[in-house]
Structure formats: structure tokens, C-alpha cells
Amino acid sequence: MSVSTSRVLQEFAARLGKGKVFLELPQRRMYRYDGIAVGETPAIVVLPETTQDVVEAVQLAQATGLPLVPRGAASGLSGGAVPTEESIVLCFTRMTRLELDPDRRLAIAQPGVVTAWISERAKPLGLTYPPDPASLRTSTLGGNLAENAGGPMCFKKGVTGDYVVELECVDAWGQVHRLRREAYDLPGLLIGSEGTLGIITEATLRLTPIPPHTRTLMAVFGEVGQAAEAVSRAIAAGAVPSKLEFMDQGCIRAVEDYLHMGLPVEAAALLLVDTDGDDPQIVEEELSWVAEACRECGGEVRVARDPQEAEQLWRARRSVSPALGRIRPKRLNEDIAVPRSTLPEVVRSIEALGRAYGFPLVQFGHIGDGNLHPNVMFDPESDDEDKVWEMLHEVARVALRHGGVLSGEHGIGLMKRDFMTEALDRESLEALWAIKRALDPAGRLNPGKVLPDLVSP
Amino acid sequence: MSVSTSRVLQEFAARLGKGKVFLELPQRRMYRYDGIAVGETPAIVVLPETTQDVVEAVQLAQATGLPLVPRGAASGLSGGAVPTEESIVLCFTRMTRLELDPDRRLAIAQPGVVTAWISERAKPLGLTYPPDPASLRTSTLGGNLAENAGGPMCFKKGVTGDYVVELECVDAWGQVHRLRREAYDLPGLLIGSEGTLGIITEATLRLTPIPPHTRTLMAVFGEVGQAAEAVSRAIAAGAVPSKLEFMDQGCIRAVEDYLHMGLPVEAAALLLVDTDGDDPQIVEEELSWVAEACRECGGEVRVARDPQEAEQLWRARRSVSPALGRIRPKRLNEDIAVPRSTLPEVVRSIEALGRAYGFPLVQFGHIGDGNLHPNVMFDPESDDEDKVWEMLHEVARVALRHGGVLSGEHGIGLMKRDFMTEALDRESLEALWAIKRALDPAGRLNPGKVLPDLVSP
């Protein structure tokens, strides 16, 4: 960094207030990574408390030429919040204002609000905020919006973007906008753009009534195809499960080793299903359609008798992360989405890749949307990490070959940027670049993410 | 038109096939207008049958410098399909291929498909396509997508864009793209962009199961505020009506004069409400919550005993258009959306405007979303049409003053383009223009729509 840049950063820190800025190396080094990757140490970390602070950070970027990297809780799994060069990291964990308007069923939230807080605050009012990434106790709303995060409930209730009424954002020139979903859907364009088109400083979100009744079942199958088929049949019978999760054998075994809850380690696939609604009878009936579909497909079904047992069954799903952590010190979590009908073949092809590369691999995901998370476990001390990445590339190719997409919910980020040239044709990539250049001509917003470099043909 | 342009058009017609092109004045004059406005006579009308025909039309625009105006059924109510200068009108009424994939619950449709056909074709499969603009028997899917059309069901089931999985489109350079809702949401950007950012040539749409049970009620109120309050209370009680329509006194009287079905002409407001679902009991119960809320707010409720009576009640709503046609030869249909809590005041303010300007005026709309259609009736022979437009401008201002938006569902088009400078601040308009310039730098796609000219400050 030049001496003059360094002086500008010092002056900025003095002006904004020392407490809102980190300039010391040990502090800055904490803001290099997210849930999956490690990058460059930022030149400065700014912790804005107001939209005006964000505007000033953008002006700092203009003055110094340093790029801006927005960051929430850094739970992202595609490297979106990781600096790829010397940058200004803009960390939103202090912008945590959250107001509820129960009459209009709205929440007005700053980006640093932790996802789970919204439903917690809405609960006493009989309301809830449905998008439920498994990371909801740590992830922030800003990160959820930037990734358009989903969760177990997304099949019935949709993803983060489906709940956005209005966004406040700061553009690459430091202008503040309040954008509604009218004329051109600019909020929709920002949602899922991973901080590369604008910085989100506030969101107005739709809340929905809490469904008073929920029922839960677990089903185990001798074959992955049976589980996929059961899901399709249940849906065809009219069931719209409010949660719908799949775990493969590797995943079942890992959880059983960890929890000793009596899961059948010989089973090839496990489904966890919730139905919910206003009427206990119809919720029950919907669950019975799912149970029937599972049994018809050769599944063994266990219906939770009460909320305690349901909670117990869902513990299996929530324990996947810690359980896998015991197998190898590190893992990379892939995230693809494929047509549900191709799932058996996709799961098998990915298993074969795991065997070929010699890495332990488990698969789970929000099966209603065909969203699958193949996780590769390895030891950075003894394993060749390049091989892991090579394998993940092959996993992405399996998805594309089956008519799927590169990212179900974790985004493209840094990690899948290079795969984009295989997923989209050149014309579509150029259309994406045209949007990027229109909203960020200087390339100041989260460079090196989402869009691959286009080499002239 | 220059002689050379004229020759290029002739050659184009010969190449594409005479049947796909109109060059004669009487034919061309038929493509000047939509449901609300009349514009310039197009230089040529192209009726593409394939995506390749569309590509050739774009190339024709490039070769001649003539702008392109996409057009569906011309039922639009904001002048979107109206040429503002000598243009190539691209009329989609022959691109009507429609394929259903019941297993994946998808419809793959060309833009000329009439909205109602989709549900008609899906019905024998137990499926339906929920977006239901009142124009659904004439409007096309292309027009619905370009306007992001809503309908009575939008409160519960969402609008057109909520059902889009994938779009095929042709860009301003004649490149064909297949766009999914990943990375930057380009389909979402095209939806609602009124043909100004790209031309839609195919859509993959989500279908949903037909809810087997529906119940209907009508409620009348002495005051508009009571109706608005009843809706809020019913929703607070947990009801999510599948249809929810409001009519004011002027509207009730017009329909009664027309149908003589015994509507209470002294009532100030009328609600028509459907609930639907899988379980007859819960559908019934949901309707009873609505009935109770209506009664608590002073409404008089009539619950339809059977589908025939329900059909009868809904006739009142469907007859609004023809009924109003009898009052004055012409009417202009406004389209605003306001927070539901402001509805009584908004309705009153707009009534006052009608009195002040001396035009008969009625109001109706999808009240669940606060979507309101003030309709001004006039006689072009004797009334001053400028006054009508002036009044509509005031109506838009009422919406903006109450935190509402310029367009609930009919789009900005030609008609509300100039109001945009009052609805959005300059920075946001510049952001919209940045998108427009990125995707259509030569301004060839439907010029003069949506975006107001920005005069340098």
C-alpha cells in the first residue's frame, strides 16, 4: 500500500470514529475468510453503524481505488465475503436495528440482523419469517439477501427474495436508493448478486402468520431412488411439505456415530418431512400422504408422536455439520440443484466420484427443490487440496449434465466463478457483465466474485 | 420513410414470407393502439412464428434504425404496446406453442399463448396456472410477463413472475438467451420491464395442483373504511383468501344497472371473497373468519350456498367492464397500489377528485394487496381529454402521498412514464437508465416507455 493511501485510511478512521474501523494487522487478519475459503488480508475493516457510514466507505473506495467487500457473519460457503485483493472489508455486524410493524406484517431490518432474530422477535405477535438457512443462528440478513438463501422450508415457503418488499442500498457511486419491486425489479437484481452490484443497508420484509400445527416423520430407504420417487409421489398426491430434507448413507452413519440415536446405518437414504398448517386434521392427512408414498416406495416410516419426538428427529439433520467435523478436520460443502427426477443418478454419479478420488463424501439437502449438498471431507495436512477442488469441479459438471444449476443456494462467489463458463453460454455471460458494468463500471464492488473473466474469443 | 428503408422492408417481407408480414396501410393501422391509447402507425408489422423470426426482426431493426415494439393481445392499460414513432411492431399472436410436463409440473409456452389456455390445458391433469388477470381470456403470456400481471388471486398465490422458472429471450443485438433465475436474476429483470430490455420468446412456468374446494362470500358495507378494516381483521385472524375484490358505490351501481341482480345500491363498498384449499372444513372455517370480520365491521354478509351461487356473485365483478361502458363511451383505468391501512382515505380523496373535476368515477381492485383501479368515464366528443389526464395525474399523486406506487399491475408504459419523476428520486431513475443503456444502448427496444427522459439538472 502506498504511503498516501495509508494516510487516507488513517484520516478516514479518525473522521468516522476509531471504534468503527480496524487498522491493526491482527484485527484485519480476522476478516480474510468465510465459511469455506481464506483470502487476502484487508487493508482496512469498516464496521458501519449507519447508512451514512456505508456511504463514506464507498467514498473511501473511490478516493483510494481500493475495492469494497461486504461481509455479514462470514458463514458463506462460496467465498463471497473473502477479499481477493487488498480491500476495504465492510462488516455489517453492528447494523442490527430491527423494527416490526405487526399491522402491516412487515419487518424493517438492517443487514447485520441475525436471521433467527426476526422470527424470534415476531413470535410473540403470532408472526414468523420463513426463510430458514441451517446457519440461521449466525448468518445475517445482508448475507441471506446477497445469496438469496434458502432452507428446509423453501419448497413450500420460498427463499429469502420472496419476502422482500423494499430495499435500501448504496450504489458504487455512494448514492443511497430506496428500491421497491416496481418498473424494473432492481431489488430482485440485487438479491442474489453477492455484493457485486450494490450494498444493501436495509430491507423491508414480509412476515407471515405462524402455522399453529406441525407434524413430522422420518423415512428410511434401501435405495436413493426410492427416496426421490417417494418425494415425487407425495407431491403428486397433493402434499406440500413445509420441510423436506434428504440424507444419504454416509450422512446417516456420521450422525449415528455422533448422536447414537438408533438410525439404521444400513439404510441408503433418509427423509425428514414436516407438514404444517392451520387445521390439525389436514396437517395430519398431508403427513399421511407422505407416509403412504414412502411406504409404497419401500420406505420404513416413523411418525413423530409429539413435538418432543419431532424435535429429536430434526436433531439428526441439525447435527450433520458437527458430525462431519469428526470425520476429517476439513470439508468442502458443494451446493447444486438438479431436477428431482435425476436425483438418484446424480447421487450415484457423485458417490462414484468420491470413490474415484478417494475422499469420504456425504450428501444431503433440501430435496423438494432438488437441492443437494455433496460434502467432501479431507485433511489439509495429508491430502492434496487441489484434488478436492478438482473433484468439486466434477461434481458441478454432474449437475450441469443433468440439467441442473451450479448453485442451489450458497451462491457462486469465488469458488464457482470459473465454472460459470461451463454453465452459461458466452452471450448470457456477456449479458451478466453488461449489468455489472452498468452498475459498477469501475469494478469496485466485490471484484473477483460471481462473474468469470471473459477472454476475448 | 426513406426509399431505401422501404426497400429493405420489402426485401425482409419477401424473405420471411409474405404471410408473416403486414406492409399495407389498412393492416398496419390496426396495430397502433392498445387497451387505452392510440399511437403512430407502424412502418411494418411482423408476426413471428419462431424465435428465429424474432431474431430476424431485431436484425431488421438494426439495419433500418427503426425501433421494435413487442405486442401481445394489446389489452394493456398503460400504452405499453403502442408505437410512439414509426416502428416495427412485433406481434406475437402466432407464437402459440404450449407444452405441459405434468411430472415436473411445468408448462413451456410461447409468448402468444393466451393466459387462460394454460389452466384450461392443465385442468385435466389436476393442475392450474394461478395468475389470473381479469383479461385472461384475451391477454397473452408475453404481455403478462412484460407487465408482471396480477389478478384477484394474487394476494394468496402471487403474480406472473412468481411462476417463472426460465425464460428464452432475444436481446437488442439479436442474440438468443435461455435465462434461469441464478447468479443475477435476469429473468426477474425482464419480467415487468414492458419490452424495453429484451423480447421474451418462451417461458417455462410452474403449475400448481388445483385446490379441490372453494367457498365464496359477498359483503356490503356502509363505509369504505369498514371494508378495508374487515379485510385487515380477516387477515389478522389467519385467513388467506384466494380471491379478494373490492368495489365502491359507483361500481356497485353501475353493475346493478347492468345486471339487475339485487345489489344494494346504497352500500358504499362491496367485498367479494373466495377461500380455497384441500380440506373442505378448513376452507369453510377460513371463510367464516372472513364473514365474522366483515360482520364485526358492520358489513352485511351473503355466503354462496353452492358453486352456482358463487359463480353468480362473481358475475358482478366480471361485469364491471361492460357495465361501465354504458355510462360514458370512454374510460381511463388507473392502477395504483397503496398500503391497505390508507385505503379509506385514498378512496375518499380520489372520490373528491372525481367530484372536483366533474367526471363520473368508480373504484375497484384487488384489495388484499391494496391494488386499486380508479376508472374515470368521459365522452371524447364533449369532454376535455386533457382534463381527464390531469385528473389521473392527481390520482397518481394521491397514491404516492400515501406511500403507494404508481402501478399495481398495469405497468408504467406510455401513460405513467412522466409520473415516474415524481415517484422515484433522480438517483433511482438514473439506476434504471443505467440498466436500460446496458441492455439496449441504441434505445431500440420499445422506446418512450417506462423511463422518463432525464433532463440534465
Ligand SMILES: Cc1cc2nc3c(=O)[nH]c(=O)nc-3n(C[C@H](O)[C@H](O)[C@H](O)COP(=O)(O)OP(=O)(O)OC[C@H]3O[C@@H](n4cnc5c(N)ncnc54)[C@H](O)[C@@H]3O)c2cc1C
Ligand atoms: C453450517 C452452515 C449451514 C448453512 N446452511 C445454509 C442453508 O441451509 N441455506 C443457505 O442458503 N445457506 C446456508 N449456508 C450458507 C450461508 O450461511 C448463507 O449463504 C448465508 O446467507 C450467508 O450469510 P452471512 O451473513 O454469513 O454472509 P457472508 O458469508 O458474510 O457473505 C455472503 C455474501 O453476501 C455478501 N454480503 C453480506 N452482506 C451484504 C450486504 N449488506 N450487502 C451486499 N452484500 C452483502 C458478501 O459480500 C458475500 O458475497 C450455511 C452455512 C453454514 C456454515
Ligand SMILES: Cc1cc2nc3c(=O)[nH]c(=O)nc-3n(C[C@H](O)[C@H](O)[C@H](O)COP(=O)(O)OP(=O)(O)OC[C@H]3O[C@@H](n4cnc5c(N)ncnc54)[C@H](O)[C@@H]3O)c2cc1C
Ligand atoms: C378488461 C381488462 C381487465 C384487465 N385486468 C387486469 C388484471 O386483473 N390484472 C392485470 O395485471 N392486468 C389487467 N389488465 C391489463 C392487461 O390485460 C395486462 O397488462 C396484460 O398482461 C397485457 O397482455 P397483452 O397480451 O394484451 O399485452 P399487450 O398490451 O399487447 O402488451 C403489454 C406490454 O407487453 C409488452 N410485450 C408483449 N409481448 C411481449 C414479449 N413477447 N416480449 C416482451 N414484451 C412484450 C408490450 O410491448 C407492452 O409493453 C386488464 C385489461 C383489460 C382490458
